[in-house]
Amino acid sequence: DRKNSGQSGSGKKKIAYVTNGVASFWTIAAAGVKAGGEKFGVDAETLMPVEGISDQKRMIEDLLTRGVDGIAVSPIDPANQTDLLNIAAKRAKLITHDSDAPESERLMYIGMDNYKAGRMCGDLVREALPKGGSVMIFIGRLEQDNSKRRRQGVIDAILGRPENPANFDPPGEVLEANGYKILGTLTDQFDRAKGKANAEDTLAKHPDVSCMVGLFGYNPPLLLEALGQANKLGQVKVVAFDEDDATLAGIVKGTVHGTVVQNPYMYGFKSVEILAEITKGNASVIPATKFIDIPARQIRQANVEEFWADLKSKLGTK
Amino acid sequence: MKKIFGITGLLIVVCIITALASESFLSGYNLENLVRRTALFGIISIGVAFVIVTGGIDLSIGSVVCLVGCGLPWMLKTYHLPLPVALAVVAAVSVGIGLLHGLIITKLRIQPFVVTLCGLMMYRGITRGFTRDQTFGFGSNYDGLRVLSTGNIPLPFIKGFAIPAPWITLLVVAVLAAIFLNRTIWGRYLFALGRNEEAARYSGINTDRMVILAYVISSTLAGLGGVLFVLDVNSAQPVDFGNVYELYAIAAAVLGGCSLRGGEGSIIGVIVGAALMQVLRNMIMLTTTRTNIEFAIIGAVILLGVIADELVKRYAVRRRAAKALAAGQS
Amino acid sequence: MKKIFGITGLLIVVCIITALASESFLSGYNLENLVRRTALFGIISIGVAFVIVTGGIDLSIGSVVCLVGCGLPWMLKTYHLPLPVALAVVAAVSVGIGLLHGLIITKLRIQPFVVTLCGLMMYRGITRGFTRDQTFGFGSNYDGLRVLSTGNIPLPFIKGFAIPAPWITLLVVAVLAAIFLNRTIWGRYLFALGRNEEAARYSGINTDRMVILAYVISSTLAGLGGVLFVLDVNSAQPVDFGNVYELYAIAAAVLGGCSLRGGEGSIIGVIVGAALMQVLRNMIMLTTTRTNIEFAIIGAVILLGVIADELVKRYAVRRRAAKALAAGQS
Amino acid sequence: MSAPLLEVRKFTKSFPGVRALRGVSFTLSRGEVLAVIGENGAGKSTLMKILAGVQRQDGGELFLEGECIEIRSVHDALARGIALIHQELNLADNLDVAANIFLGREPHCAGIIDARRLRREARQFLDAVGLDIDPSVLVRTLPIGKQQLVEIAKALSTNARVLIMDEPTSSLSSHEAENLFAVIRDLRKRGVSIVYISHRLGEVKELADRVTVLRDGENAGELAHEEIDHARMVKFMVGRDLSQFYPHQPHTPGALALEVRALRTPANPQHEVSFSVRAGEIVGIAGLVGAGRTELVETIFGVTPALGGSIRIGGVEMVPQSPLDAIAAGLALVPEDRKQQGIVLGMSVRENVSLASLRRDQRHGFLNRSREAQLSAQMIADLRIKTPHDGQAAQFLSGGNQQKVVLGKWLALEPRVLLLDEPTRGIDVGAKQEIYRLMEELAGRGVAIVFVSSEMEEILGMSDRTLVMHEGRIAGELQRTELSEESVLHLATGTHSRATLS
């Protein structure tokens, strides 16, 4: 019964790219997936679960039913999804991207280290506030592994702690060290109105806040909205993550100090490339480390124009 | 009026407590934010109140907010439509959705819960389809339009607080809605049919037409809310924009004295209900650092408030009865 | 029975279409998945059906699923409670929640929508509080327990398809529920009070106790569902675990013939309704690549199905009346 | 004579399983009071609903002033000057009295209601029906009899040419009914035509210019003014003579079955009520609308727990806190408001009949279906409930048949003390007699019966002893020998007070 026909009418290999949610970050990755599919001659498709982990499970199960040759997954809770991933690994070629599941039988991992990227972001904060100051962190959710690590990286870098990705500071605690004070971490569960309200309430509660850090792609634009309405643009520093248009525009204008960008396009593109090769029987593309690093980069006013132009060309927008 | 006494009291108590616990609460900036949020949620809550008065329900509000909120910037950006055209399309779609709901509910006699639940699923799904899950916003264009949501109207003689523009919209909507509901024959018809549709029909009222009207008002105000929300936030992601707003709207309406059995409701109550929800969220943000239990606190406060209200009412009734008894015996 | 004719027809049509469009649909693996999902959602839908029969509503189901689903692994991991103790706590909490809802609704006469909406907010908020927004799962422990959700019971003579364990649980729950509703006096009481609570009270029915019972059944089955869901998924995030499951459950119940006005409902119908939702989602995954419009399609199919059902019924009534007329005239 | 104002020709109407009208015709002249009578389920209400635009006929024609017309909606009917007072109350009880009276016809200017005019005009119509209440009180707070008067005021306010009244007096006492008759006579003088449906044949005789009788959806006969008498009407309706309408025989009362001492009801906490009933005795409670009779029996039955006093049932002291308690003690109550408290409209006849006795007949919690079927078959036969089968939903029965179903439910319980609140409301003569016979039979078997009634004849004909209530207290007690219309009315209107005989 395990007929993995896996052949579409055209005889092309089928590859699925499963994300951990829906976000503009993933729509960039989807562009990479599409480009990869065309370039390497496979049917590549992006799937974004809406309802978290049970939805992701359902999607993967149904993909296996439908018969795909290769799957790239960004597991939401890697520690507890081993079973599911192992089933997937038996029925198709499985790799992970964005977030790894080292205990599973996945073939390899494509992505970056969120903790390190977080530290890069923390360094930007120190740059923006050379004399120290108070910082509030904004993020969509804290339960995902990548968001926990990213946030921890930011905190550790700001406070000048040594690298320790396993660390976790509870979100409600105020942390202080060598002139920097972290006021807290606010989540919004992807409700943008709530995200903006978080920023506004922070400005009300801490009128003297010196820097706001938005760690999910949509957070920095919301920070800019709130600051704009409070007439505090430029007065309160903003440090960002990801490459929302409003964020990049803010860097150009100087209202955002800088942002750390991953390379979602490359996540998608590279995942398809690797899976295309493996499914065609060429396992040599898997490195010995089972890890392909797609490093994050810091974008500041100096390099923003060039980055933005490149991004637009990849996405096919003007 | 008596109906909203309890909830108004609760709102005042929460405000006083918050003001005592956090000095930022009464700052002009915070008040402006609160008023703006209350206005935005108040508008969609007033819409759903009309439907609730008829004994129906509208679960599609959040999805209409999503459709309109994402659709407007999408049209402007993808098709470069002139603004008035885009706004007209948005208005037509909102009205059309209400019309569709109303027609299916009255002519085909399908339960409002089912019809609008399907609406909840469809409109967000459609939005995700045409936007291809992309986020849309206005960037730094259309600032003139955005004043509708983000603008502040300074008050003479008062410094540090200006009236947020959406409040004016809310005021207009609320005054019209209150006049409509309480002073016109159509409002009277809505109340009558909400309690006893047969009685209304036997009195020669075209009940179907009135029910359709209520759904049109609901989705039109949801559409207006959607526009104002996206103008405020300046970014809309189809997957979550406006998600569960129908619950907030219904909760505000019910807190404000609307009975889901139909035939009861007051516009001022709805606004007070919407304000209570926003003040509670604000209170938690300003006074604690454990913001993740926010909803636990909101839920508990509302529940306790409603219970207290009920107990006070009962006590009053019992006292009146005891008085009457005493008077009789003496 | 006639009530669920339409929905069962719709389910069959959707199955046939999907089977024609995708050969994988009828594979053992896919059927196992479908049956398992239907069983899980069926259990919580049966629970809410009891409440709907009384004319009430339970919006807290998704949050109870969250509380239980996150709470069970949290207790096991954080306090290393013995499994039976942890399960007992979970059961007590589920029953307690239903009791609380029922008491507030009957003794304090607060609308079920309000009470359970507060529940919806509170239980998730509380879960987020005690888990500190962390994800919990069983890792690779408790595999014995997880068999309840992930196990398959092989059939004699049939290869390639084994009955998923939750189906057995569903079957037990459904048979008990159907017997209770249709064969016992208490089931009859629920139907009677759902249609006319006052008349039921005048007939010597302890309506309060019956309503409380309905809410207890609802939240107990939600708790059972929560346990099975987390055993199945093996990971639960407080923020979204079980989110909007109350809507799925209510939709399944209503599709299956429960009227939100109370006094109507059938257990088989509810299961068919739950299956329809799952098959629709499966169909979209198997046959299209535009999965983001999934809900648009589900919403549209349900709406069209319900409308078609209604039209067919009307046609049948008209034909019968015409026949009666003809018979009378001849 | 010119063409009649209204003419109905060969109306037919079918419902699934039922042919309600099979070619009914009648005419109505200007300024005429036409009584339409017939057994329960004869098709009277259906016929009138068609005229009022609530339902459409399957076949037949309607002429208004000689012109063939079709009535498409209630609005249409009202526009043509046809108004109907429905058999069941149809008020929006969340609105005030004035709003209900003018619902759909509010005086307004560009949609804005002229509230002052509304109240003023409402006042006028309330006065016409003799209802002395503030037009701005909520309908919800009125007892059912007053709600009925509001319905009548509402119909009057339409200034219709054809006013159809479907059992307008069914929950009125003779006092209010007299008032209504005066209104009707006045309307007739002003040229308004009235169709009057009632099961109270005394009223028909008093009012009607002509009587049309329906039987099984067909015309059964017509009586001109001078032919109208009780025997003829009954003969046309039932198809046979009914002799000795009230089968009353003197009873020999047994032990005390129900003793009420110093009871204070929540509605009238300032008064104490005391009385007692013996086994085998039939005690009537008379009084005007709003006298507190319903409150009294409901308090005894535990619907609204008493504020003070004591109740002894069969010698055992217990104050019921709920109907469940009361039933367990051997009480039963046929409530006044059948739509709200009596019947579960969506359930079948069988399920309604068995509802109160399920607990008694259960088998370890399981339904006893054969017993259920047997009970309902028995009640359908005993009470002559007109229904295609016992699985028919109660909502599709005619009003009188619904009332029989409610009665059946309580008779099935075989109580020791039977409380009846307006038990024959809307029930036809034949069935009424059946019910009286049943009451006699039950009393003969030692059941204590208390019945509240607004129908004077019934009180006079059936009770061994009569309690008369006035404004929340028992104004007096009349033995059978003292019973007369005058003595009851004196006590009920408070014009004459006499000490309670104990």
Ligand SMILES: Nc1ncnc2c1ncn2[C@@H]1O[C@H](COP(=O)(O)OP(=O)(O)OP(=O)(O)O)[C@@H](O)[C@H]1O
């Ligand atoms: N909507 C309906 N569906 C099915 N049957 C109906 C419906 N309405 C009325 N009937 C049936 O039609 C017949 C006539 O009913 P109708 O109400 O006209 O009687 P009626 O003469 O007014 O009786 P009553 O004196 O009891 O009020 C009855 O047998 C009743 O059961």
Ligand SMILES: Nc1ncnc2c1ncn2[C@@H]1O[C@H](COP(=O)(O)OP(=O)(O)OP(=O)(O)O)[C@@H](O)[C@H]1O
């Ligand atoms: N729940 C209540 N609370 C307060 N007053 C009430 C309540 N129910 C009834 N009343 C009042 O008590 C009085 C007695 O009402 P009740 O219905 O018992 O009268 P009744 O004699 O049975 O009249 P009817 O013939 O109209 O039924 C009325 O004036 C009514 O307004």
Ligand SMILES: [Mg+2]
């Ligand atoms: Mg009738």
Ligand SMILES: [Mg+2]
């Ligand atoms: Mg009464």
